[in-house]
Amino acid sequence: MSAMVSVPTVARIAANVFKESVRDKVLYSIVLFAMLVIAASLLLSQLTAGQEVKIIKDLGLSAISLFGHFIAIFIGIGLVSKEVERRSIYALLAKPMSRTELLIGKFFGLLSTLTVNVTVMTVALVVVLAVYGALTPPDLAKAWEAPATDPRIVVAAFLILAELAVVTAIAIFFSTFTSPVLAAAFTFGLVIVGQFGADLKNFEQVVESAPVAWIARGLYYLLPNLAPFDVKSQFVHAQPIAPSYVALTVGYGALYVSALLSLAALLFSRRDFK
Amino acid sequence: MSGQLRTVPVLLAATALLGAAVTAQVQRDRRFATDQPAEQVLYVQSPDVARRLALSYDVLAADVYWIRALQEFGKARKATPQDRNHALLYPLLDMATGLDPYYNIAYRFGAIFLSEAKPAGPGRPDLAEKLLLKGLAARPDKWEYMQDIGFVHFWAMQDTKGAAEWFERGSRVPGAAWFLKPLAATTLAQGGHRSASRTIFRALVESGENDWIRKDAARRLRQLDAMDAMDELRRIVETYRARGGATPVTWQGLVRARYLRNIPADPDGFVYELGPWSGDVSLGEGSTLAPLPKEPPPRVVLPAAGR
Numbered sequence: 001m002s003a004m005v006s007v008p009t010v011a012r013i014a015a016n017v018f019k020e021s022v023r024d025k026v027l028y029s030i031v032l033f034a035m036l037v038i039a040a041s042l043l044l045s046q047l048t049a050g051q052e053v054k055i056i057k058d059l060g061l062s063a064i065s066l067f068g069h070f071i072a073i074f075i076g077i078g079l080v081s082k083e084v085e086r087r088s089i090y091a092l093l094a095k096p097m098s099r100t101e102l103l104i105g106k107f108f109g110l111l112s113t114l115t116v117n118v119t120v121m122t123v124a125l126v127v128v129l130a131v132y133g134a135l136t137p138p139d140l141a142k143a144w145e146a147p148a149t150d151p152r153i154v155v156a157a158f159l160i161l162a163e164l165a166v167v168t169a170i171a172i173f174f175s176t177f178t179s180p181v182l183a184a185a186f187t188f189g190l191v192i193v194g195q196f197g198a199d200l201k202n203f204e205q206v207v208e209s210a211p212v213a214w215i216a217r218g219l220y221y222l223l224p225n226l227a228p229f230d231v232k233s234q235f236v237h238a239q240p241i242a243p244s245y246v247a248l249t250v251g252y253g254a255l256y257v258s259a260l261l262s263l264a265a266l267l268f269s270r271r272d273f274k
Numbered sequence: 275m276s277g278q279l280r281t282v283p284v285l286l287a288a289t290a291l292l293g294a295a296v297t298a299q300v301q302r303d304r305r306f307a308t309d310q311p312a313e314q315v316l317y318v319q320s321p322d323v324a325r326r327l328a329l330s331y332d333v334l335a336a337d338v339y340w341i342r343a344l345q346e347f348g349k350a351r352k353a354t355p356q357d358r359n360h361a362l363l364y365p366l367l368d369m370a371t372g373l374d375p376y377y378n379i380a381y382r383f384g385a386i387f388l389s390e391a392k393p394a395g396p397g398r399p400d401l402a403e404k405l406l407l408k409g410l411a412a413r414p415d416k417w418e419y420m421q422d423i424g425f426v427h428f429w430a431m432q433d434t435k436g437a438a439e440w441f442e443r444g445s446r447v448p449g450a451a452w453f454l455k456p457l458a459a460t461t462l463a464q465g466g467h468r469s470a471s472r473t474i475f476r477a478l479v480e481s482g483e484n485d486w487i488r489k490d491a492a493r494r495l496r497q498l499d500a501m502d503a504m505d506e507l508r509r510i511v512e513t514y515r516a517r518g519g520a521t522p523v524t525w526q527g528l529v530r531a532r533y534l535r536n537i538p539a540d541p542d543g544f545v546y547e548l549g550p551w552s553g554d555v556s557l558g559e560g561s562t563l564a565p566l567p568k569e570p571p572p573r574v575v576l577p578a579a580g581r
Contacts, residue, residue: 051379055337062334140485145378195329230330237376 009097010105017109021075022116034121037063038128053148054236056132060125061156061232067121068114068164069191075113076171077183079106080268089273100265107172107261114164122157129153146238155246156235162253163229167191169260170224176268194226224256316365321372328373336374343367343380347387351394360396363387367405371412378416381409385422386490389430391565399430420444421454425474428461429494429567434470438462453477468498496541497563504555507538507546511553522550 038060080103083089092102126149133141133148141148170190174183199206200223203216228249234241318324328335343366350358367384371377387395388402403426406419413419424440427433438461445454457477460470475498478491511523514533525537525548539545544561548554557564 051337051340054379058333058337062331065330143485192329196326199326227330232330233333233374233376236333237378239376 013105014109021113072167080175169257173264197225339370375412417444417447417450500540
């Protein structure tokens with residue numbers, strides 16, 4: 001395993017993954033579906049009493065997050081396993097690039113796809129909210145906790161993207177040493193467990209056994225903690241989101257992704273494709 | 275080309291089959307009532323469990339429970355009094371606010387729904403207060419919740435002392451509406467007097483952060499107008515009868531005798547009902563202002579002089 005990583009090589013692999021992902025029909029249909037959900041939120045909001053903007057924001061951000069997760073997991077686990085199944089991995093590994101570069105390139109390629117997706121969906125959501133805001137009489141709009149077009153949506157979307165980066169890294173990590181089905185199951189499992197960070201951290205409140213509480217505390221630090229990436233509630237209710245909170249959460253995500261990709265590169269470098 | 279020839283018949287056949295299926299469905303629906311909605315069930319009753327199940331989509335799940343609560347209230351309102359059931363209203367509101375502790379409107383509307391007197395509402399001001407206290411636990415600086423608790427005490431519990439205490443408590447929160455302090459004094463001084471109610475509802479009409487809350491307060495004001503008008507009409511009927519007016523008393527008779535200019539209607543346009551023998555005046559059948567609130571006996575506590 002080469003310790004050095006060539007940035008141009010990684011960029012070329014990433015560009016190829018991005019092109020392949022964009023060509024993927026499943027990807028397009030998911031984006032289209034997300035757009036439809038956002039549009040449907042306008043209809044759904046008619047069922048509520050004065051909470052239209054909140055529900056459009058909730059539904060829109062949840063759709064962005066949910067479809068982003070599907071893309072990250074299903075495309076992520078296929079990045080390596082598809083190459084192995086098609087046997088194109090031999091041709092790839094024969095090229096002047098290391099396995100580490102291949103993995104990192106694949107990661108950044110999918111991350112670029114996710115960035116485009118999240119950006120397009122966020123822009124669509126902002127447009128829907130702006131139209132709704134413009135059509136709402138000012139005296140009714142006064143009742144909203146936060147304005148329809150709240151610039152902090154960028155923070156919420158950015159944290160969703162950071163979470164998706166972690167999920168992508170998890171998917172790639174598992175796909176380097178197990179089958180696609182198991183990789184999907186493990187990734188889904190970790191994504192779900194990642195929402196229970198607070199429970200793991202405070203496990204001593206539930207059990208009396210000190211060793212069990214320590215194990216739970218250990219798992220809290222070891223497993224990905226994805227709950228802090230979710231600031232939908234703060235955004236929707238105009239609650240403050242401190243820049244330092246965003247910086248620490250994104251920093252945590254970047255470090256966790258680096259750790260996972262390092263482990264993935266290690267496992268991938270030892271894998272025998274004969 | 276041959277592909278096209280195959281596609282068209284298949285599409286036509288599929289369309290015809292779908293059309294036939296729809297026709298069969300229409301026929302079945304006409305003959306058998308199979309589309310009766312199942313009884314509403316709340317499968318998950320613990321907000322903590324629901325929050326864990328919802329993963330990071332808890333605010334969206336809260337919206338779903340909130341919409342269900344709205345539908346539950348609307349459905350009960352449209353049902354006949356004997357079929358009216360509000361059993362799921364509080365659990366649904368509890369779930370919505372448990373999943374999203376900042377769900378402002380769920381606390382505020384929820385309190386209005388729950389405190390609505392029977393038969394139109396569940397008549398549970400205790401649950402309304404419990405819900406608002408839960409909101410206060412999440413946001414202790416929300417003076418609006420204190421105002422609403424005061425409102426529940428005043429309007430639904432006829433507890434003017436408790437109402438004044440909550441208005442007073444709300445007025446001490448930085449940034450609270452200016453009217454809370456005088457409202458506390460007025461409530462305490464005038465007890466269940468209608469003018470105190472008017473003060474509260476005018477304040478809500480002017481300051482209500484939500485159109486629905488403003489509309490509800492405006493309706494309460496119209497109820498108060500109707501109560502005033504009914505008192506006046508009772509006096510007119512009494513005078514008419516005392517002066518030897520004909521019984522049974524009718525609005526037409528009172529108009530002919532020039533006690534009234536025209537047949538009186540409440541602010542929502544429903545003609546008042548007049549008991550032909552008793553002379554009592556009440557809201558007309560189907561009036562959107564029904565039921566009127568129960569009034570406590572007037573209680574006058576004058577503030578001590580010189581304070």
